[in-house]
Amino acid sequence: MTSAPPIHLPTEIVVQIVAYVAANESAQASLFTCCLVSRQWYSCAITSLYENPRIDTGASFKGFTNTICPPIGARKSKWNLGALVRRLDLSTLVHHSSPSLTARLMGRVKDNLEVLIAPRASFASNSLPALSKCSKLQLLDLSLVATPVPFEDLKKSLSNLQGLHTLRLPQSTSITGSDSFSIPWSPKIRRLQFSGHFSAAPMRSFPWPPSLTNLTLKNCDDLSLANLSSLMCSPSLSRTLKRLTISGQNRRLSSESISSILALIPELSFLSIPGDMVDGTFFELLCHIGIPTLKVLEFGYPAVDPAVYFTTEGLLKALEYGLPNLSAVGFAEVFCSDDETLDDDAVDNFLLDRMEKSNSLQPSIGNVQSGVYYV
Structure with missing residues (x-):
């Protein structure tokens, strides 16, 4: 008995098959097998095999x-x-x-x-x-x-x-x-995650990247009020920065440090801060200073304690008087599980009512939907 001759597939078809295989999360072993089929398959699959190697052991x-x-x-x-x-x-x-x-x-x-x-x-x-x-x-x-x-x-x-x-x-x-x-x-x-140890005095003249729009502070040794104020006081930073994230994974972070941000960076469109570092003073300053450019305010995972130290009324007052164009508020889920002091439904209703009354607001900001969301 003679075996049937091998079927030759056009290279275009092989390329499509390899692309389908490469789209799978566990593609590496399958791509390696494709390389062993023939020289034609090898030439089609070898690039996909090596462009994003999975190295986890x-x-x-x-x-x-x-x-x-x-x-x-x-x-x-x-x-x-x-x-x-x-x-x-x-x-x-x-x-x-x-x-x-x-x-x-x-x-x-x-x-x-x-x-x-x-x-x-x-x-x-x-x-x-x-x-x-x-x-x-x-x-x-x-x-x-x-x-x-x-x-x-x-x-x-x-x-x-x-x-x-x-x-x-x-x-x-x-x-x-x-x-x-x-x-x-x-x-x-454009995007920088700043970490490590720094001294307050030289940071007053720290030259940030000229195109910087997105800054994350994470794993910093000291984000006390003095150090954070020195870090963020650059005039060039206040002009270019649009998105600021302060992680809970920073040392010596305090509510005073967080409140100082409002005066230092007045033109943000996105601000994410640890939820347990926010108190009533933060919202009082917001009502006084106002950040009309802010679209998203996020209360991220806590730095120390999974509890909130502000009231829903304080937040709603800040939304009305200090944040006229805010479209979304994010909460770490840990703050909304069993805490009856935080009425996220009231915040969501406030934002959705605002959106219905204004034609200038978009239904979403980047990947964030209007209203309340959870992180």
């Missing part, structure tokens, strides 16, 4: 690095597979790599890398030369990095990355002087 990391940057003396692929990598997420790795291996890996994937999420323990200063050559990098997440990386050296390595628009600084960042201030930022940074 020590074994997968070892297999990936042995292929991308094999050890000395090992057989090397004739293809530059590192150039296919566009997104590299190493966030699940802890002790699976070393600073030298991470630096060598980054050197191999630098050509087309667009997103890098760095590992906690093996990203260090020796990775910066390779990082500076990732000319297509758009998002750099160093928020997990625990090894101290000099801020001046990091800034130098990023200054020529023309496409970088999102940066999350390491939690080990330390800014105690102005030596780094003259080094230019990457010119297109």
